Amino acid sequence: MNTFLARNRLILLAYAGMVVLLLVTAMFSPGFLSASNLRSTVVLAAFVGIVALGQTLVIIVGGIDLSIPWVLNSAAIVMALLCGSQDTPLVWVVPLVLAGGAAIGFVNGAGVAWFGVPPIIMTLATNVILQGLILVLTGGSPAPSVPDLIKFLSVGRIGPLPVIAFIWLALALIATLLLSKAAFGRHLYALGTSATVAEFSGVPTARTTIVTYVISGLTAALAGMLLTGYSGQAYLGMGDAYLFTSIAAVAIGGASILGGSGHYLGTVAGALVLTILTGLLPALNLSNGALLIVYGAVILITVSIGSEIFAGIGSRLRGKGGSLDG
Amino acid sequence: MDLVTVTGLSKRYGGIVALSDAEFTARAGEVHALLGENGAGKSTFIQILSGAVSHDDGTILIDGKNFRPANPDDARARGIAAVFQELSLIPDLTVEENIWFRHEPMTAIRTVDRAAMRRQTLELLARYAFPPLRPDQELRRLTLAERQIVEIAKGLAKAPRILILDEATSALPAREAGWLLKLTRQLAGEGKLVIFISHRMAEVRAIADRLTIFRNGRTVAAHEANAVSDGEIVAQMIGRNLDRLYPERVPSATDRVALKVDNIASGSRLQGVSFAMREGEVLGVGGLQGHGQRELFQALFGTAKASGRIELWGKPTVIGNPRAALIGRDGIALVPEDRRGQGLLLTKSVRENLTLAVIKRFSDRGFLNSRKEAALVKEMVDFLRIKAETPDQLAGTLSGGNQQKVIFGKMLLTEARVLLLYDPTRGVDVGTKGEIFQLMRDLAAKGYAILFHSSDMPELVHVADRVLVMRNGRIAATLDGERITEENILGAAMLEVEAA
Structure with a gap:
């Protein structure tokens, strides 16, 4: 564990930043640390965190998933349209929607791994195609009601804790096992560090890439369904914000956007940081537009400080390597 | 002045x-x-x-x-x-x-x-x-x-x-x-x-x-x-006398064929090559650079598309990618040409590099067992005398010779007994070179079959049991025993018409 922490100073940094941000926010808006506010912060962070799980894996493998917004939108709309306010259809609708998310992930992964399409283009294209499909299918009208069970899962409580916190925790556990304790994780980091070296070492490069995008499709679809419980309806565009936040959460969490490093535990901190930030900014009494500008700038600065540190480590490494190379 | x-x-x-x-x-x-x-x-x-x-x-x-x-x-x-x-x-x-x-x-x-x-x-x-x-x-x-x-x-x-x-x-x-x-x-x-x-x-x-x-x-x-x-x-x-750079060449080849290659061809550079390599043999591949040696190694390891037949230990085998080559004892392993680009994850640890190709060997029901992994790593670090402060040292911070040892270790852990070594001593210091040659002879004595390309001709002359000289994508000559000399290798590599 010691070496894990030594290797992942950026993750610690993300958590430290989160604590500082929490204290600063509490200073500006004293009600922020109330139980109900902390609870809603966790709920909102959970949506970001769940979407960003898939994004974390995709970024570690050296790609990026831009199809998240419309996978999320589609999942929300399809689920809400098929269920209305009924709980029972969820038995088959949830597996169906998850399968759909996985299928889109499969298309993304196959395009990248088998046909060599750059991840940006591949996922951007599926995003747009999905958008078109949903518009054709629904005519663009929102689905006004969602099942109670979904509402319970996203905003309900077990004791003092929100239900979704348990879902998030379970997913974080699975992601951590995948990354730290399974062959898949080793393959992922190797592939993201150097596809050639991974290939030469017998890593199943295509399979690993495809599975990674499939997981991203799954988590985006799951987040889409849960999000309808929070908003009480499903509408087009509800997933738009999650593209930027999912990538930012991964980057704040210490992953290199170039692949090969990072961990979901960092992304969890990233998701919390972003959500606290959205809570802090309104307390500053800024207009909506100014809010967005500050929000974007803060993320840019946080991430570039992170990558600055990363670059520092990298160049020290190269310097050292050079000296020993002889 | x-x-x-x-x-x-x-x-x-x-x-x-x-x-x-x-x-x-x-x-x-x-x-x-x-x-x-x-x-x-x-x-x-x-x-x-x-x-x-x-x-x-x-x-x-x-x-x-x-x-x-x-x-x-x-x-x-x-x-x-x-x-x-x-x-x-x-x-x-x-x-x-x-x-x-x-x-x-x-x-x-x-x-x-x-x-x-x-x-x-x-x-x-x-x-x-x-x-x-x-x-x-x-x-x-x-x-x-x-x-x-x-x-x-x-x-x-x-x-x-x-x-x-x-x-x-x-x-x-x-x-x-x-x-x-x-x-x-x-x-x-x-x-x-x-x-x-x-x-x-x-x-x-x-x-x-x-x-x-x-x-x-x-x-x-x-x-x-x-x-x-x-x-x-x-x-x-x-800082001491290196008795000899090249170890004594004790022939250890048996009659058993480890790798049989029949008319393998790939692209325009590899025009059809056939040979058999025996258990316990170090088979050199020489010739001027760019005459198909690289393509031969790529074809055998599955990193280039090729036609022709390959038999490993008597069994016909199709090698479409490195996964099909790295199949354990009966497989083929490669120490590649480009140490930094093909061999090592420079920003990952010695441990992760060593075990990358053998993750199954330390998995229990899908979960990695770090104790078993540490044992495998220790085995290789000791066996190859890899000089690293800890197994968690980043591979990129090792000296060139030690980096090459890590790649050897990764391939030896796969237990493949047919080894392809493409210019394994390139950019490696003289001390490590000697260790690599000794390792090659030791492995051959244990029954490994080693296909060995070097851009440095004296290495072929002093280490290999036989040498295939390539020219224009084909084997121009096969030299053995006393006939393995720099003159004969160069002669076969450069002369368009071979003296009868």
Whole structure:
């Protein structure tokens, strides 16, 4: 564990930043640390965190998933349209929607791994195609009601804790096992560090890439369904914000956007940081537009400080390597 | 008067002393060889001289005047150019654009004067009798050897008084290496100083007027080249007598065929090659570079599409990718040509690199067992004597020889008993070279079958049991026993019609 922490100073940094941000926010808006506010912060962070799980894996493998917004939108709309306010259809609708998310992930992964399409283009294209499909299918009208069970899962409580916190925790556990304790994780980091070296070492490069995008499709679809419980309806565009936040959460969490490093535990901190930030900014009494500008700038600065540190480590490494190379 | 005088030069990186009190003097008009094992401080020394890193202590005098470059441009202004092992070229630019990069000839309105650039390029290439290069070819289309030649042209384009060549011949095939050696003498004849780093004794012998030997960051000796023997040089480099670089060749081949290759062909470079390699045999692959050796190894490891039949231990096998090759005891493992690009994850630990190809060997029901992994890692670190502070040290911070050992370890852990070694000693210090040859013989004695390509002919002559000489994508000759000599290898590699 010691070496894990030594290797992942950026993750610690993300958590430290989160604590500082929490204290600063509490200073500006004293009600922020109330139980109900902390609870809603966790709920909102959970949506970001769940979407960003898939994004974390995709970024570690050296790609990026831009199809998240419309996978999320589609999942929300399809689920809400098929269920209305009924709980029972969820038995088959949830597996169906998850399968759909996985299928889109499969298309993304196959395009990248088998046909060599750059991840940006591949996922951007599926995003747009999905958008078109949903518009054709629904005519663009929102689905006004969602099942109670979904509402319970996203905003309900077990004791003092929100239900979704348990879902998030379970997913974080699975992601951590995948990354730290399974062959898949080793393959992922190797592939993201150097596809050639991974290939030469017998890593199943295509399979690993495809599975990674499939997981991203799954988590985006799951987040889409849960999000309808929070908003009480499903509408087009509800997933738009999650593209930027999912990538930012991964980057704040210490992953290199170039692949090969990072961990979901960092992304969890990233998701919390972003959500606290959205809570802090309104307390500053800024207009909506100014809010967005500050929000974007803060993320840019946080991430570039992170990558600055990363670059520092990298160049020290190269310097050292050079000296020993002889 | 001496052109370069260095006294008391020191450099540390954190707690690591790279150079300590180094001395060096060299005159204009000489080829001065710099010798030492990997980690001896040669690279640091030339990085300081070329302005890439700055020193902590000591003085450098050039023409008797103090010299302390802050960056490579300072060094360039004083007439110093360096050609490093790690190439500095840009794949998307053409040959000539690379040669003149950042120093392009300009027109009156500050645009690049392409006509002048072409003229100067052709003049440069002609003046130093460069091997054929097309100035307008994109760099990405060139082979590693051709890129190395462009790098040399780039160094010469700066019209330096001092040219530093850091293992420039290691990426070159025999003919081009010969050209480079002649070039160094031409430059010395023009009154320039050439500082020449090479691990190949024969080259140093052929061209150097004087030589300076580094060990552990210190200068241990400087000699007139003709006043010192090979044995003395090697002894001073490694600080002890290396009895022999090459281990005794005890034939260990059995009658059992490990790898049978039937008419394998790939692209235009590999035209149909058949041979059988036996259990316990070290089979050398020689010939001039670019005659299909690389494609042969790629085809056998599944990294290039190929036709033909392959049998492993008597069983027909299709190898479409490295996964199909790395199948455990009955598989094939490869130590690849490009250590940093194909062999190692430089930013990952020694441990992760060693076990990358054998994750199944330490998995319990899908979960990694770190105790089992540590045992595998320890086994290889001990067996190969890999010098790393801890298994968690990043592979990129190891010396070249130790990096190569990590790649060997990764492949040995797969337990494959057919090994493909493509130039495994390239850029490796002399001590580690000896260990690698000994390892090859030990493995052969245990029943491994080893296909071994080297760009350094004496290695084939001294280590291999048989040598296949390739020419134009085919096997031009098979040499064994007394017939394995440099003359016979070169003869078969170069002659279009083989003497009957």
